[in-house]
Amino acid sequence: MNTRYFTSIGGNRHVIALSIARMAEAIGNSILFIVIPIYVAELPSLSFNWAVPIMVGVLISLYGLINSILQPFMGALSDRLGRRKILIQVGMLIMGVGTFGFSLADRYLHLVALRGLQGVGIAITIPAAMSLMAAVTKKETRGGSMGIYSMLRMIGFTAGPVIGGFILVHFGFNAVFYTGTAFILLALVLVQWWVREVPVENNNNAAKFKIFDRSLINPGILSAMVATFIMAFSFSMVTTLENEFNAKLGIDALGFSIAISSMMAGRILLQIPIGRLSDRIGRKPLIIGGLILMAPVSALMGEVTALWQLIALRMIQGLASGAIAAPAFALVGDMGKSGGEGRQMSMITMGFGFGMAVGPLVAGILAVAFFQLPFYTAGALCLVGAFVAYRNITETVTRKKR
Secondary structure, three states: OHHHHHHHOOOOOHHHHHHHHHHHHHHHHHHHHHHHHHHHHHOOOOOOOOOOOOOOHHHHHHHHHHHHHHHHHHHHHHHOOOOOOHHHHHHHHHHHHHHHHHHHHHHHHHHHHHHHHHHHHHHHHHHHHHHHHOOOOOOOHHHHHHHHHHHHHHHHHHHHHHHHHHHHHHHHHHHHHHHHHHHHHHHHHHHHHOOOOOOOOHHHHHHHOOOHHHHOOOOHHHHHHHHHHHHHHHHHHHOEEEEEEEEHHHOOOHHHHHHHHHHHHHHHHHHHHHHHHHHOOHHHHHHHHHHHHHHHHHHHHHEEEEEHHHHHHHHHHHHHHHHHHEEEEEHHOOOOOOHHHHHHHHHHHHHHHHHHHHHHHHHHHHOOOOOOHHHHHHHHHHHHHHHHHHHHHOOOOOOOOO
């Protein structure tokens, strides 16, 4: 690739190293998306007498909930220690242990404990990785840098469900768990080989180890957190309802995995251009536009009658989420204060984690009333998020006059 062009879109050695490592980790993590609903339906539930969608929703949501709750603490720890690389590796190791543990589980409660362990691992990993990303990028090209990071992670999240669905159909559950573990350990090795620690220039903001420091938070950061929460809430709902979609559309785990992964296609193709566009026209218009686009697409998800319709809507949902994610991450990076990046970036990743936690749980509960209700709820919430972003986000990009 032309070095000058590569630099102009926000690429550098640190960005690529972190992005590829997170891509491998995303493959190992997302492999479980397809397996969990089917695995839960086949395991004894002990004293639980809940509907399967609710049990699946609890299991999927637990991971995101623990991840979100711990992220502010882990962000503060990252700022305090200034040792972000080792925190990334520790988190990935914990995630790998949790994923391998699925091969030994034979009760629902075992899965609950393992998902909790995975939540702890990702909570350690994400704030440290995003803090390092904020430290090694420049404001002028930060949207493009975050686009590269998001694109490679989305490639991982796209490949994971398809790999998981294929392996499940042909080789069984344990093969999926072993494969997921292998990818996460590969990510850990890549971090060791390729990622270099970047010293924190000014650690005064972390001196008192404040988990929540009001001087680091403003309405723009909080609004970006709300936007990423709603984005994740909207696109994560379908994972809980895999069994229902399979029955409604007459598909198997592989077909559903293709639909799940199709959301990432739009992001993979357009994430870098969208990130660079946010460097030129600003972060705010893209975040608002993405939420407005996601509203009708999410609402229509419950109305699909064929696999191709689900795939098409998921692709548009991916485009909308791409317009939210990279600009939102870049926005918080623009507002970052040296020594406080871990806590500031953890706010937006916490919003994403809560969305991933609450979306599947709400979907499982609301779908008991009727199948379309979760998706109508997500559509309405996207419009609320667009209004919040419009009112509270202050643009950080100054347009240059021609």
